[in-house]
Amino acid sequence: xxxAKILEVREENPRIKTLILxxxxxxxxxxxxxxxxxxxxxxxxxxxxxxxGKAWVTVAKVGxxxxxxxxxxxxxxxxxxxxxxxxxxxxxxxxxxxxGGCGSAPLGFLVDELRKAGKKVDFVVxxxxxxxxxxxxxxxxxxxxxxxxxxxGSDGRKGFTxxxxxxxxxxxxxxxxxxxxxxxxxxxxxxxxxxxGVECQASLERFMKCGFGVCGQCAIDGMLVCRDGPVFDGKxxxxxxxxGSLRRDACGKEMRS
Ligand SMILES: Cc1cc2nc3c(=O)[nH]c(=O)nc-3n(C[C@H](O)[C@H](O)[C@H](O)COP(=O)(O)OP(=O)(O)OC[C@H]3O[C@@H](n4cnc5c(N)ncnc54)[C@H](O)[C@@H]3O)c2cc1C
Numbered sequence: 506x507x508x509a510k511i512l513e514v515r516e517e518n519p520r521i522k523t524l525i526l527x528x529x530x531x532x533x534x535x536x537x538x539x540x541x542x543x544x545x546x547x548x549x550x551x552x553x554x555x556x557x558g559k560a561w562v563t564v565a566k567v568g569x570x571x572x573x574x575x576x577x578x579x580x581x582x583x584x585x586x587x588x589x590x591x592x593x594x595x596x597x598x599x600x601x602x603x604x605g606g607c608g609s610a611p612l613g614f615l616v617d618e619l620r621k622a623g624k625k626v627d628f629v630v631x632x633x634x635x636x637x638x639x640x641x642x643x644x645x646x647x648x649x650x651x652x653x654x655x656x657x658g659s660d661g662r663k664g665f666t667x668x669x670x671x672x673x674x675x676x677x678x679x680x681x682x683x684x685x686x687x688x689x690x691x692x693x694x695x696x697x698x699x700x701x702g703v704e705c706q707a708s709l710e711r712f713m714k715c716g717f718g719v720c721g722q723c724a725i726d727g728m729l730v731c732r733d734g735p736v737f738d739g740k741x742x743x744x745x746x747x748x749g750s751l752r753r754d755a756c757g758k759e760m761r762s
Contacts (some may be wrong), residue, residue, distance in 0.1 A: 506541065506584045511558065511599060512594055513579055519640035521565050522575050523553060527562045528585055534615035535592035535708050537734040538562065539716045542577075542586030546570050549713045549731075551611035551685075552588060560585070561614070563639070565607035572575040588717045590735045593706050595619065597680020601627040601673060602649070603666050605686025612685055613640035620647040627652065627673055631666035631686070635659040674701050681706065682739075684743070688762075692749040695739045697729060705739030712753055722757060 509528040516522055530538075532555045539748025540562060541547040548570050554561030564574045577583070593615055600619060604612040604752060609630055619626050628644040631654040644651050652723050662669065667690060670682065674697065684694045685708040698705035711723035711730040718732030726745040728734070740747055751761050 506586050508582045509560070509585050511579050511583065512579050514577070517563065518636055519565060521639050523561055523563045523724075524577070524583075524584070525554075526560045526575065526585065527558065529558045530560045530585075531552075532560070532588035533592035534618050535706075535728070536588040536590045537611075537716070537735060538585050538587030538589065538729075539713075540574070540588070541692065542570065543582075543584065545573055545679050547584070549716060550737075552614060553610045555588075555673055558718075563610040563613070564636055565610075576685070577635055586716060588757060589731055591733075593683055593708070595622060595735050596704055596706075597624075599625045599679050600681045601629060601645075601670060602678050602685065603668055603670050603682060603684040603686070604628045604633075604640075605631045605635075605690040608684075608686030608690075608708075609640050610685070613643045613714045615683060616640075616644045616649050617647050619679050620649060625651065626650070627677075627679075629654065629669045629673070631655065631665045631669075631690075639659065644715075665693075666679055666690060666707050667697060670694060671697050674703060678730075684708070688749050691694070691742075691760070695742050698739050699743055704759070705742075707739065707742055709737060709742075709748070710735065712755055722753065724753070 509526040513525040550562040553563035626649040659693040681704045691707045714722045715719045723730040
């Protein structure tokens with residue numbers, strides 16, 4: 506655990522903030538860190554950037570812990586353990602990145618790195634409504650082709666990211682599709698890629714406590730999301746019985762969806 510000073514807080518939208526931390530860390534997109542707020546708790550967050558001795562985490566306000574992170578100001582400190590997990594693997598030359606809701610947090614970092622490596626990137630990003638989108642300009646500035654999808658049609662095309670992806674795959678041959686977002690969206694992305702024979706990688710979320718494979722809290726189909734993931738290959742995910750149907754709560758109790 507290292508203490509890190511918050512250098513800057515960026516408001517991405519009314520529900521999402523990025524904290525830029527003074528922390529020398531080497532990480533690849535898809536890896537995560539455990540963020541500790543003294544006196545409160547410790548929770549997992551994907552790294553949304555890692556540049557020049559600064560680590561970024563992008564936090565959606567969903568409950569008490571994330572609300573406390575949203576209240577923190579530049580100069581305050583948080584504890585960081587990590588980076589943990591495997592991260593996305595770069596494959597091929599023409600790729601698509603599909604993000605839904607706050608699942609886009611690790612994908613801004615991924616798009617930046619893919620573009621730096623000279624890949625052609627389509628970033629398909631979706632949210633319920635225009636005000637919930639983020640990292641759209643970041644991806645455009647990195648040189649990605651951005652397709653915005655909103656459920657209510659308030660920005661970009663009206664409809665789901667998965668429809669936009671299916672259209673894209675009908676027109677172009679892609680080498681790999683990367684995704685992070687609601688589990689139902691990722692399940693559909695894995696299905697579409699499987700049908701088209703396109704490689705796919707998805708970043709999964711399960712309740713986590715230790716972050717490095719000891720506590721067993723984030724088990725899925727005999728694997729641990731923190732140790733064996735959080736990024737899994739689409740072919741492996743397609744065989745998981747618990748993906749899209751079962752998760753465990755903070756006590757380890759099974760919850761079916
Ligand atoms: C590998 C990984 C990467 C993540 N990356 C991000 C990210 O980049 N940005 C982001 O906003 N959120 C991310 N999350 C989710 C984030 O950890 C939770 O949303 C956060 O802990 C919520 O805490 P809370 O007290 O604010 O809300 P709570 O009211 O406690 O929880 C709201 C929901 O968040 C989830 N959650 C709560 N505690 C945990 C936990 N210890 N482990 C996993 N999920 C939890 C549960 O689904 C819960 O229903 C990630 C989770 C994982 C497993």
